[in-house]
Ligand SMILES: [Zn+2]
């Protein structure tokens with residue numbers, strides 16, 4: 001059952017509006033990057049799959065699920081020559097009705113993951129990133145994750161559980 005009047009369900013999105021925050025963190029190292037607004041594979045010189053945090057709201061008006069949060073939202077960071085990048089952020093599906101949802105990102109987790117990768121690709125030495133910890137109630141469901149479906153390895157090295165479900169009706 002799809003949400004009424006919904007647009008075609010895309011498996012991922014990009015978040016160009018967050019570039020300004022990414023650039024602010026890159027300024028510390030004197031780096032300058034441009035957000036590559038075309039979502040294309042042509043011209044990609046490097047790419048890396050990783051994960052960010054965020055939350056989802058089910059858009060299906062007939063679904064009782066309020067929403068869920070995830071500490072393992074799949075993203076692919078892509079570098080284009082010479083100093084351009086973008087990132088695909090993968091959507092997840094509601095476990096109750098299967099509707100696809102675009103996440104509301106935890107912006108600091110996104111900007112930190114992106115800047116870590118861009119600095120690394122720029123040859124800057126950094127300490128290993130700290131991945132998000134914390135408890136949760138449900139394991140990452142590969143069948144509901146468009147990133148897993150696309151074959152991303154964004155769960156590697158992750159020993160915690162990542163999904164918290166909440167009900168807006170509570
Ligand atoms: Zn739903």
Ligand SMILES: [Zn+2]
Nearest residue numbers: 074145147148
């Ligand atoms: Zn996944």
